[in-house]
Amino acid sequence: MLELRRVTAGYDRRNPVVRGASLSVAPGEAVGLLGPSGCGKSTLARVAALLHRPDSGTFRLDGTVVDRWRHRAPRALRTAVGIVFQQPRLSADPRLRLSDLIAEPLRATGRRDAVPDRVAELADTVGLTPDLLTRRPHEVSDGQLQRACLARALVLRPRWLVCDEMTAMLDASTTAALVTVVEDYRRTTGAGLLTVGHDRVLLERWCDRTLDWATLAQEAPAP
Template sequence: MLELRSVTAGYDRAAPVMRGVDLTIAAGASVGLLGPSGCGKSTLARVAALLHRPDAGQVVIDGQPARGWRHRAPREQRTAFGVVFQQPRLSADPRLTLTDLIAEPLRAVGRAPEAAAVVPALAARVGLGKDLIGRRPHEVSDGQLQRACLARALVLRPRWLICDEMTAMLDASTTASLVHVVEEYRAEHGAGLLAVGHDRVLLERWCDGTTHWDDLTGGL
């Protein structure tokens, strides 16, 4: 179970974007978080994925409170999450080929030798052919780059997926393809999902339940 307990967070302690927020995602469940752009959804997603330290409250992962944030989080907690952000070009190193981009998490945890076996199969799973994975971000479309970012999020087989506006910049066909990959992965591995977005129809079709930002935060 992934729990946010009474979380207050933001970028200025005097003006948090959320205060006292509670959110629970059961193992294997999918929760949609709906709200307009700029309301603070991405901050909550980053807190849930241990990428942003809250000002108050706790993140609890399978009964264990988070013991650090970003690179200071223990490896077993840090690698429990796979995250896909809205803008792939802001989350992808432009110097890397797509192969190296997907393999980044493996290198970070000392498992680089596994990349040769793991990356091609995972790239194919997200719809990237051999002709694409040797290219760099500026040589592919936004949709192709987001496919690589999803593969990167899955490469360590995380128990929790955080999709923060993952499909906001994509066409309907690519959106359907990536959602299918996420759901196929979840069915195989029992992963939980937090899907953040502003498309009510998509979230209601995708997730077990959808929560509106205002209901979660009391309109803060």
């Protein structure tokens, strides 16, 4: 279970952007978080991905209370969560070819032997041809780069996936393709999904349930 209980978080303790938010995601479940731009949902997504330490509240992941974030978090917890951001060009190292971008987490965790097979497998899964893997971010479209970023998020086979407005900058066909990849992964692995966005129609079609940001503080996590 992924559980956030009464989380307050932000970048200025005197004026947090998230106040007392609670939500839960069960293994294999897809939960959508709906809210307008600037409301704080991306900050909460970063907390769930162990990238941002909250000011207060409790975060449990697979029964373990999380008390360290980013590189200080235990590897077993860090690698349990994959995240895809809204803007791929801000989350991708411009110096890396797409193949190296996908392989980053494998190399960072000492799994270099798995790189060739895993990169080739995921490139095919997300719809990247071999010629695209040799290109750098400035040489591909936003949609192609986001495909690589999704592959990077999946490369360690995470038990939880956080999609922070993953499709906001994509056309309809690329959106459909990437949602299908995520759903296939969720169905075959039993991974839980937290996806945030402002497109109600997309979230309600995609997810098992959708939470409205305006009432999030009243959402009681499952026991």
